Amino acid sequence: MGLVLATSTAGAAWAEPSTPTPAPIDWAACGDYGGECATIKVPVDYANPSGATLDLAIGRLKALNPAKRIGVLVVHPGGPDASGINPFILRNAIPAESAMRQYFDLVSVDPRGVGRSNPVQCDLDLLEQMPATYPASESEYQTWLAYNAKLSQNCRERTGPLFDHVDTTNAARDVDSIRAALGEKQISFFALSYGTQVGQQYAELFPRNLRAMAIDSNMDHSITSAFRYLQTTTEDFEGSFKAFARWCGQTPACDLHGENVTAVWDGLHRKAAEGTLKDPATGEPITAEQLRVFLFNGMYDPAGSWFEVAATLNALRAGKAAKLPAVATPKAETVSYAYPAIWCSDWKWQVTSFRQLDQYRRQLEALYPHTKLSPFWSDVVYCLGWQAKVTNPQHRLDISGVSPVLLPKARYDVGTPAAWNYAAASQIPKSRILEYDGVGHGQYRNSTCARNHIETYLTTLKLPPSGTHCPPEYPSQPPTSVRAAAEQPLSVTGRPLH
The missing domain is CATH 3.40.50.1820 (Alpha/Beta hydrolase fold, catalytic domain)
Known part of the structure; x- marks a missing residue:
């Protein structure tokens, strides 16, 4: 997620590519x-x-x-x-x-x-069938390949040239x-x-x-190595979490101040992975992937998120957090969905088997025991089996x-x-x-x-x-709405964006 925008000049040995000059702009x-x-x-x-x-x-x-x-x-x-x-x-x-x-x-x-x-258009009912997790078996790996192939073909048909x-x-x-x-x-x-x-x-x-x-x-x-991509993203996920835990320990207003924040997180994640972290009102499980995406999203903006992350983890531990929401469903047959179409035009990954991906996961979980695997695994997995040419492959600038x-x-x-x-x-x-x-x-x-x-x-x-x-700028006091927000549905659906 983020911010962000020819007259050609020619010389004897250098010239920029020409850019067609559009008509005057009608604002x-x-x-x-x-x-x-x-x-x-x-x-x-x-x-x-x-x-x-x-x-x-x-x-x-x-x-x-x-x-x-x-x-x-x-x-x-x-x-x-x-x-x-x-x-x-x-x-x-x-x-x-x-x-x-x-x-x-x-x-x-x-x-x-x-x-x-x-906008790139894809059938909504097909998007709703998207697998939700990193493949844990050969069968799940093959499901991803087949799904990506089907989705890319559908989006091309719906979008046009x-x-x-x-x-x-x-x-x-x-x-x-x-x-x-x-x-x-x-x-x-x-x-x-x-x-x-x-x-x-x-x-x-x-x-x-x-x-x-x-x-x-x-x-x-x-970056051409899928493992290097996953390793660098998970490395900073782990480092961000450790910095969050230190901040909470040093910030009296943090809901987990005085606690072993790392142990609290590890305990919740272990329960989620075992299928025993459940919403007390409905009994529905909160998955490890949902929990990691929630934490991951909270690391983008410490000033806006860290107090809420701590309050939510504390509420989860006490059995007070609300049910995780389902993905909102627009009332339409097709929906705009450009991310993989753009992304998979730019990145080609040399991944040939479930065994290879599973080895990556095991290595990363050993290297980064608290956060395990960045949710940006999707940037690799989304492109496996994608039926479109990589027109802008990785290269050094x-x-x-x-x-x-x-x-x-x-x-x-x-x-x-x-x-x-x-x-x-x-x-x-x-x-x-x-x-x-x-x-x-x-x-x-x-x-x-x-x-x-x-x-x-x-x-x-x-x-x-x-x-x-520039020195760190972390919050010392939470917004007034943080504790109320902690008992609302967590914003963990969908994939994170760059």
């Missing part, structure tokens, strides 16, 4: 979004620019201080299936007092295949089509999570069209001629682990890591210090000194 007021919306026409297939087109939906919030306007800041929504045309992404996530809001026109997008931009052109390379080219349509020689770019991959590949394709780029909580699209790039990261981040950020920085010339020494995903949100450095760089081009660290 119009845009409801709850609070800004302006429009569509631009872009090729479905950039290799065939005169072929079929897509109406790409974009949104804009004009600079609040137009006299000091710097230019356009493209803010990519991430996901990889998040919409950029909603109030949260721009108006709420970047507040009015922000220097970014004051001095930039903020422009975002519903990426191709998402929201208003020809765009289904085979939703990879991140196309998303990056769409950003340059936006730049060209706006008539901007250069743009600035800000994103977090999956949106950082869009930014990385934009810098690879169009380096001279970037004035500045800050990419927060980075993907590493060079090949970037040259780009302005300095700022990469804020956390000490532990369940969404984009620390190891990914270091790897991405090593592939981007003139990049600068900004260290947040706490836990969380999206340091613009989690750290006042990091937010100030991000805004300073984007507005003044002044990078923080090399080796800059």
Whole structure:
């Protein structure tokens, strides 16, 4: 989950790929979004620019201080299936007092295949049949393969030709089509999570069209090993949980203060794995996977979640937590579901058997005894048997001629682990890591210090000194609603997003 947005320049030895110039933009007021919306026409297939087109939906919030306007800041929504045309992404996530809001026109997008931009469609009844857990047997492994094949074929039929052109390379080219349509020689770019991959590949394709780029909580699209992917995500899950347990022990207002938080969690997880952790009102079991997803989601935003996580674990232990909810079912035959279509266009995993996956699980449970396995196992398993070409496979970035790039990261981040950020920085010339020494995903949100450095760089081009660290910012008092929320249904359904 996350924030995030050619005139070609040719030289004797270097030239950027050309971007078709769309027609002028016809902006119009845009409801709850609070800004302006429009569509631009872009090729479905950039290799065939005169072929079929897509109406790409974009949104804009004009600079609040137009006299000091710097230019356009493209803010990519991430996901990889998040919409950029909603109030949260721009108006709420970047507040009015922000220097970014004051001095930039903020422009975002519903990426191709998402929201208003020809969304990927799949049959709802088929989505409701999706397996829920990491395969525990050969039979479950084969069920996943067959299901993924059937789902991908169904989504292609429901979506049309765009289904085979939703990879991140196309998303990056769409950003340059936006730049060209706006008539901007250069743009600035800000994103977090999956949106950082869009930014990385934009810098690879169009380096001279970037004035500045800050990419927060980075993907590493060079990982080819499924085990390495699972290991890095689980490593930061374990590290985040241990930091949460230490915080609770040091915070008198935490519901588990004075307790062995690790032991409380381990006991609840053991009962869930045995099938004996049940809702006292209905007797229905709470699964280990549900419990891990709940904890995992709570590690994204310590200030907003940690008190609730502790209160909920305490309530579960006392037999007071409410029943886990079922997935909400829209009243429709089809539903938008772009995540695997985009994701599995970008990632190819050399997994050939249940035995291989089961060995990975056993190794990870030995390495990380408290959290066992990151819920991002789904990023690997969803793509096994997927019937679509991997059009943008993993690769090391090949970037040259780009302005300095700022990469804020956390000490532990369940969404984009620390190891990914270091790897991405090593592939981007003139990049600068900004260290947040706490836990969380999206340091613009989690750290006042990091937010100030991000805004300073984007507005003044002044990078923080090399080796800059921002201290952890954890809450000391809970919101008033936390204990009441702890006895409500847990928000654990669905898969986590980057």
